[in-house]
Amino acid sequence: MSDVISILSFLVALVGMVAAAANTCYLAILSSAANQRGQSGEATVTYVRGHRNLGVAFTVAAVAGFLLTLANTEALQIIGLLIAGGAGVAGYLALRGTQREFRGSL
Structure with missing residues (x-):
């Protein structure tokens, strides 16, 4: 049983680490x-600055x-499975939200 838990966790x-x-x-x-676009990408840069810290926190977790x-x-x-799995799910949901926000705008 210990080996199964080890492999599963x-x-x-x-997978959680890759998603985050x-x-x-x-x-x-x-x-x-957005930085390459200059002034026209300023709204995107502002969005990214607001979400970058959260993305890094998910990755660190x-x-x-x-x-x-x-x-x-x-x-x-x-415990590691729960932490990394939760951070991965949160990172994935944040990724999907960012993609929905900017789909086709760049």
């Missing part, structure tokens, strides 16, 4: 494109949860 945390990082990377790409899944105790692995 590792995989969920890995995808949100942060998307915000960085969006900011770069997902990485911390991922590191907890590498522990030898089942309790820490389950």
Whole structure:
């Protein structure tokens, strides 16, 4: 049973970490494109500045949860699964919200 929990928590945390990082990377790409547009991209830059800290927080939480899944105790692995999984879901929802906001505008 311990091996199943280890593998499951590792995989969920890995997917959560990738989803949270995808949100942060998307915000960085969006900011770069908006900066290249100059004055016409100022609204996008303002939006990204407001959401960048939250994206980084999701990524840091997902990485911390991922590191907890590498522990030898089942309790820490389950806590890491919940933290990284929750951060991944939050990062994914934030990514979808940002994509809906700017679909086709850049």
